[in-house]
Amino acid sequence: MKLYGGKLSPFVMRPLLVSRAKGSPVEPEAFEGGIKCDAYVAMTPMAKMPLLVDGDFCLPESQPIADYLDAVLPGPSLMPADAKAAATVRLIIRLADVYVVPNLGGLFGARDKPEGVPAAMAGMTAALGYIEHFRNADDDFVVGGSFTQADAALIPLFFFLDALDGMLGTAALVAAQPGLAAWWARAKATALGAQAVAEQAEGLKAMMGGR
DSSP states (O other), X not given: OEEESOTTSHHHHHHHHHHHHHTOXXXXXXXXXXXXXXXXXXXXXXXOSOEXXXXXXXXESXXXXXXXXXXXXXXXXXXXXXXXXXXXXXXXXXXXXXXXXXHHHHHHTTTTOGGGHHHHHXXXXXXXXXXXXXXXXXXXXXXXXXXXXXXXXXXXXXXXXXXXXXXXXXXXXXXXXXHHHHHHHHHTTSHHHHHHHHXXXXXXXXXXXXX
């Protein structure tokens, strides 16, 4: 089984965290020739990462890969058995992908398109509020008392809210949501969270050093 992509990407880190939480890490690697080469495009015409290759089965897109790894790897399921809790996990992942990710993209463009930052900050504020609304603030993890796919989705995204804080003050957006702020403090102190944050920080440093 091969997972292609870089650990800085929150979309690569998501299934990586799932595999690590299952106890069967599928560590990502770069694809020889890059993701735009003919061999890669032949497997996924979108030419994006991540891509999971399991024998002759090629699966792109972060969440389908996370679901697949959760299903096929040994270890406890990262979806709650309770139907309502499982639905909440799926909802929060959906909220992250639909509302957090696009606004994070707007924040990434702060240097080239500073005029877009106020809208992205407002959008991120709303997005975090949606997640806060739908989770139980007393839960130790995003949903419930154990690590789920929702934690795997949010940890790599929240890394960037810390990373961009010096330039944009994004940590204050998290602090304004007390339940999420408490979750994030706990999450990045866990072994899984701390490792992910450290690896993304290393990737960000390498990327900025190459500019």
